[in-house]
Amino acid sequence: MNSISFGRYTPYETFTHKLDPRNKLFLSIALMVIIFFQFKVMSTTLLLSGIYLILLIVLMLVSRVNFLELFRSLRGMWFLILFVFAIYVFIPNNSYQGTHVAFYINTYAVYWMAFYQAGYIILRLILMIALMMVLTSTTKPMDLTYGLEWYMTPLKAIHFPAHEIAMTTSIALRFIPTLLDETTRIMKAQSSRGVDFNHGGLFKRFRAIISLIIPLFVSAIERSDELANAMIVRGYNPKAKRTHYEILRFGIRDLFAFIITALFISGIITLFVFDQNSVNGIDIIQFIFHQNIGF
Amino acid sequence: MSIQVKNLFYTYLPKSPAQTEALKNVSLTIEEHSFVALLGQTGSGKSTLIQNLNALLIPTKGEVIIDDFVVTSSKRKNKKIKQLRKKVGLVFQFPEYQLFEETVEKDVAFGAKNFGAKNEEALKKAHRALKSVGIDESYFKRSPFELSGGEKRRVAIAGILALEPDILVLDEPTAGLDPKGTNDIMRLVQQMHENGKTIILVTHDMNLVMKYCQKVYVLKEGELAFEGTPSALFQQIADDVSIEIPPLYRLAKKLSDQGLPICFEKIRNSEDLIAQIQDWRSNHE
Numbered sequence: 001m002n003s004i005s006f007g008r009y010t011p012y013e014t015f016t017h018k019l020d021p022r023n024k025l026f027l028s029i030a031l032m033v034i035i036f037f038q039f040k041v042m043s044t045t046l047l048l049s050g051i052y053l054i055l056l057i058v059l060m061l062v063s064r065v066n067f068l069e070l071f072r073s074l075r076g077m078w079f080l081i082l083f084v085f086a087i088y089v090f091i092p093n094n095s096y097q098g099t100h101v102a103f104y105i106n107t108y109a110v111y112w113m114a115f116y117q118a119g120y121i122i123l124r125l126i127l128m129i130a131l132m133m134v135l136t137s138t139t140k141p142m143d144l145t146y147g148l149e150w151y152m153t154p155l156k157a158i159h160f161p162a163h164e165i166a167m168t169t170s171i172a173l174r175f176i177p178t179l180l181d182e183t184t185r186i187m188k189a190q191s192s193r194g195v196d197f198n199h200g201g202l203f204k205r206f207r208a209i210i211s212l213i214i215p216l217f218v219s220a221i222e223r224s225d226e227l228a229n230a231m232i233v234r235g236y237n238p239k240a241k242r243t244h245y246e247i248l249r250f251g252i253r254d255l256f257a258f259i260i261t262a263l264f265i266s267g268i269i270t271l272f273v274f275d276q277n278s279v280n281g282i283d284i285i286q287f288i289f290h291q292n293i294g295f
Numbered sequence: 296m297s298i299q300v301k302n303l304f305y306t307y308l309p310k311s312p313a314q315t316e317a318l319k320n321v322s323l324t325i326e327e328h329s330f331v332a333l334l335g336q337t338g339s340g341k342s343t344l345i346q347n348l349n350a351l352l353i354p355t356k357g358e359v360i361i362d363d364f365v366v367t368s369s370k371r372k373n374k375k376i377k378q379l380r381k382k383v384g385l386v387f388q389f390p391e392y393q394l395f396e397e398t399v400e401k402d403v404a405f406g407a408k409n410f411g412a413k414n415e416e417a418l419k420k421a422h423r424a425l426k427s428v429g430i431d432e433s434y435f436k437r438s439p440f441e442l443s444g445g446e447k448r449r450v451a452i453a454g455i456l457a458l459e460p461d462i463l464v465l466d467e468p469t470a471g472l473d474p475k476g477t478n479d480i481m482r483l484v485q486q487m488h489e490n491g492k493t494i495i496l497v498t499h500d501m502n503l504v505m506k507y508c509q510k511v512y513v514l515k516e517g518e519l520a521f522e523g524t525p526s527a528l529f530q531q532i533a534d535d536v537s538i539e540i541p542p543l544y545r546l547a548k549k550l551s552d553q554g555l556p557i558c559f560e561k562i563r564n565s566e567d568l569i570a571q572i573q574d575w576r577s578n579h580e
Contacts, residue, residue: 194409
């Protein structure tokens with residue numbers, strides 16, 4: 001059950017917690033985009049990823065994000081990680097030709113490059129997960145939805161149902177804990193009837209899951225029916241103009257966070273543009289130490 | 296088949312910001328074949344306690360001893376847990392939400408089958424359980440989702456009874472039922488008790504406590520605040536633990552204040568009180 005709690009909102013009062021959700025959303029997306037910049041020179045990419053990772057760790061510390069949870073989520077992805085490595089190592093790739101060979105399996109050469117590429121993919125995945133964790137554990141789901149709604153508001157001009165989508169999303173988010181509670185409740189009730197969710201063969205497990213899923217669906221459908229009725233009774237009208245209990249405010253703190261992040265992002269983007277326009281790419285390590293480390 | 300709870304502690308989500316100590320040093324003994332009530336306000340730890348009784352929750356500290364089953368924090372991989380769950384049947388609050396099979400009889404047989412009964416045997420047990428909760432044979436092949444609320448609940452209770460447990464733990468079995476439904480369920484529980492099962496009832500309805508229970512345990516903020524007979528509870532500390540004294544008991548108390556000699560221990564329902572008043576009258580005429 002622990003995996004479900006991944007990235008759950010933690011009620012601390014850190015700098016990141018107090019930021020405007022709209023700001024956090026925008027910055028997270030921008031930071032996520034630059035994770036995908038790959039430079040022509042490998043050492044540059046690695047160096048910048050390393051810097052990114054360090055800054056992200058600092059951000060996680062500031063936001064009091066639980067590192068254990070990050071590791072736990074990685075443990076859950078061991079199969080994916082293995083799969084990525086297998087794909088990169090065992091599928092021949094001509095572009096590796098001429099680079100360092102790690103070892104041979106019979107006559108098949110396994111290149112260090114393959115490990116590098118796979119490792120880089122995993123690293124990017126970790127960065128993304130960590131970034132998402134910072135966002136979701138410092139922002140209430142409701143605030144995130146309001147933030148999203150704000151971004152979608154201009155689309156109302158073309159009859160895009162921004163409010164309806166925000167409302168549906170916020171209801172869905174609101175009911176995640178409820179449904180989780182319901183799940184534990186039903187699991188316990190069925191365990192009392194001798195269902196074992198953790199052991200047994202495939203068929204037995206399937207039966208066990210059925211005994212959980214059906215009651216869960218039944219109660220979710222009943223709940224949604226009741227909720228719809230309650231909303232109608234209170235005169236809910238999606239077209240009505242409404243106010244918010246908590247008004248989102250973009251303060252000094254947000255400006256500060258925005259400027260810092262914008263500097264970082266624009267720095268990376270500038271480097272990237274130069275890199276793409278130069279013939280051999282930018283090699284920062286060579287530039288600083290005047291040494292070619294041979295990547 | 297007595298139940299012993301020794302210095303039981305239970306903490307939810309330990310070492311996290313949401314950590315809560317639900318049970319603090321609870322010790323109690325429930326005798327075999329007794330009918331006891333577990334009382335307390337919402338959040339007092341009742342549900343946590345009953346889930347510790349059939350190892351759905353494993354104690355953080357302390358132990359639960361039922362017969363030769365010992366559940367402690369150290370024996371996490373206790374292999375006997377499944378047998379324990381067969382001995383201690385736990386009926387959750389609103390058990391009708393756990394129904395899922397296509398037919399009533401299949402749903403009731405589901406538990407029995409999980410505990411190793413063969414198809415036919417399980418069905419036989421299911422039929423017996425269904426009859427004991429007063430579900431007619433014409434219902435056996437119907438979908439449980441077509442039934443009324445009260446019927447669903449009886450079917451769900453039958454689902455636990457089909458396990459043939461020695462100890463039956465019921466978490467508010469009468470919540471949300473009308474007076475007739477309540478009576479039906481309670482009469483059924485009483486019958487189970489007469490058949491030799493130990494009954495542990497969690498409820499907020501003091502009338503039921505007064506009518507059926509031999510002993511009550513009151514939890515307050517995770518600690519055992521009281522243990523004794525219902526009338527002792529109403530006399531002594533009902534206010535401290537926010538328990539509402541049932542009207543019949545209040546009436547008896549007023550009569551007693553007016554000088555009528557009343558034996559509170561003997562009052563379970565209105566007939567008992569009437570009998571005492573009549574006794575008194577015949578002695579005075």
